[in-house]
Amino acid sequence: MNSTVVKLLAGLGMALCLVTAHGFDLGQELKKAASGLQKPEQLAGLGGYSEEEEVAIGRQIAGSLLGAAPLVKDKLLQKYVNNVGRWVASQSERPDLAWHFGVIESDDINAFAAPGGYIFITRGLYRLLDDEAELAGVLAHEIGHVVRKHHLKILQQSKLVDLGGKLLAKQAGGDERVRNLVGGGAEIVARSLDKSAEFEADRIAVVLAARAGYDAFGLPGVLQEIGHAGSDSSVALLFKTHPHPDERLAGLDDAMGSRFDGVKGLALAGRFYRIK
Amino acid sequence: MMSTTRCCCIWLAALLLAMPIAHAGENGVTIKADELKAEPFRDAKTVGALAAGDKVEILKKDGGWLQIKSAKGNGWVRMLSVRRGGARKTAAGGELAGLAGLASGRAGTGRVVATTGIRGLDEEELKAAKYDETELKLAESYSTSRAAAQKFAAKGKLVARSMDYLPDTGEAR
Numbered sequence: 001m002n003s004t005v006v007k008l009l010a011g012l013g014m015a016l017c018l019v020t021a022h023g024f025d026l027g028q029e030l031k032k033a034a035s036g037l038q039k040p041e042q043l044a045g046l047g048g049y050s051e052e053e054e055v056a057i058g059r060q061i062a063g064s065l066l067g068a069a070p071l072v073k074d075k076l077l078q079k080y081v082n083n084v085g086r087w088v089a090s091q092s093e094r095p096d097l098a099w100h101f102g103v104i105e106s107d108d109i110n111a112f113a114a115p116g117g118y119i120f121i122t123r124g125l126y127r128l129l130d131d132e133a134e135l136a137g138v139l140a141h142e143i144g145h146v147v148r149k150h151h152l153k154i155l156q157q158s159k160l161v162d163l164g165g166k167l168l169a170k171q172a173g174g175d176e177r178v179r180n181l182v183g184g185g186a187e188i189v190a191r192s193l194d195k196s197a198e199f200e201a202d203r204i205a206v207v208l209a210a211r212a213g214y215d216a217f218g219l220p221g222v223l224q225e226i227g228h229a230g231s232d233s234s235v236a237l238l239f240k241t242h243p244h245p246d247e248r249l250a251g252l253d254d255a256m257g258s259r260f261d262g263v264k265g266l267a268l269a270g271r272f273y274r275i276k
Numbered sequence: 277m278m279s280t281t282r283c284c285c286i287w288l289a290a291l292l293l294a295m296p297i298a299h300a301g302e303n304g305v306t307i308k309a310d311e312l313k314a315e316p317f318r319d320a321k322t323v324g325a326l327a328a329g330d331k332v333e334i335l336k337k338d339g340g341w342l343q344i345k346s347a348k349g350n351g352w353v354r355m356l357s358v359r360r361g362g363a364r365k366t367a368a369g370g371e372l373a374g375l376a377g378l379a380s381g382r383a384g385t386g387r388v389v390a391t392t393g394i395r396g397l398d399e400e401e402l403k404a405a406k407y408d409e410t411e412l413k414l415a416e417s418y419s420t421s422r423a424a425a426q427k428f429a430a431k432g433k434l435v436a437r438s439m440d441y442l443p444d445t446g447e448a449r
Contacts, residue, residue, distance in 0.1 A: 063412040068405035078418040086425035102415045106397040185405040203442040213434035217340045224360045253356040254445040261318045
């Protein structure tokens with residue numbers, strides 16, 4: 001038996017475990033599986049994870065990220081960011097997900113998304129922001145990753161097969177299974193996504209910001225700001241895991257074209273919460 | 277000494293006042309040829325032409341447009357045609373953002389860590405991170421409901437509108 005087939009079967013085992021646990025129609029899923037057995041990622045897409053599983057995975061990652069960098073202890077700031085983020089997320093295809101936003105203690109300039117709607121921005125990035133539209137733009141980029149399940153797809157591609165085997169052998173319980181999947185720590189958030197996933201999140205971000213009534217040029221403004229941060233170590237991880245801001249701006253320029261010419265939005269610099 | 281302090285305060289106050297505009301007096305370079313417009317919209321009168329590489333002084337931002345001064349004239353140019361340059365913005369506390377971490381560690385949390393380097397969040401730190409359920413529960417406690425977020429938006433006079441997602445134009449040039 002060649003190795004691809006073995007992987008496919010192992011993956012199928014995993015997928016079946018998931019669908020059985022959540023009472024999906026097995027017959028239907030098998031039909032889908034039979035029609036889509038060409039590529040491992042298609043198999044990984046089989047039924048996907050339930051929202052409950054996605055949130056469990058996200059919690060594991062978010063809890064680990066917070067272990068590395070705790071929340072900024074400023075309740076008003078955290079509530080403010082949740083209000084802005086939830087309003088922007090309400091304009092997405094997943095308005096009713098239990099979205100969580102937070103500002104974390106790090107002077108690095110970065111933002112992170114975990115599956116299930118867990119989104120964090122560093123104090124370093126927050127401090128660069130001028131107004132609410134820029135915050136909305138940054139959060140909207142991360143919301144884009146969650147909505148399109150970019151990180152989940154990475155997990156499915158890299159760990160699914162492995163996990164399938166373990167699951168069959170051990171019948172691991174909920175939390176342990178999630179830990180097995182995610183691995184130790186919050187390494188997943190430090191991993192690079194495809195460049196195309198980043199460009200896609202940028203394109204989603206400007207639209208979500210505009211839908212929410214904000215100036216759509218918040219995210220481009222932040223990218224311009226970060227772009228001339230040069231090789232400062234505070235942007236090292238961001239630059240390593242994302243295309244250069246200039247490239248992202250060029251991508252947005254191409255995609256936005258003149259579509260936003262008549263679209264006026266608010267920047268809300270006046271009520272922007274200044275971090276202490 | 278007094279005058280230095282006062283001078284700093286005035287400078288800081290000026291900075292804080294300037295923050296909503298934020299771009300005043302900042303330099304930039306055009307990254308592609310574009311028209312210079314009399315007002316910040318596409319159909320406005322063209323008052324000049326900029327070539328790639330032209331130096332501009334950024335006066336003001338309005339949506340996707342920047343008001344600029346240049347050797348080739350003054351007016352409005354599309355924001356995405358300009359690369360902003362110059363010094364990084366000063367943080368609200370008056371520190372240069374890039375230097376902020378040098379002495380402060382994780383200031384502000386009561387967990388100040390005495391480090392000499394910038395307190396960052398690198399891959400190693402993320403890999404070694406220990407799951408913190410208490411902090412996660414705290415983060416979850418700050419969640420806002422969809423309805424509450426809607427009220428918050430209305431307070432800011434934000435009005436939702438429909439708009440299609442953008443097509444994939446094949447990434448950057």
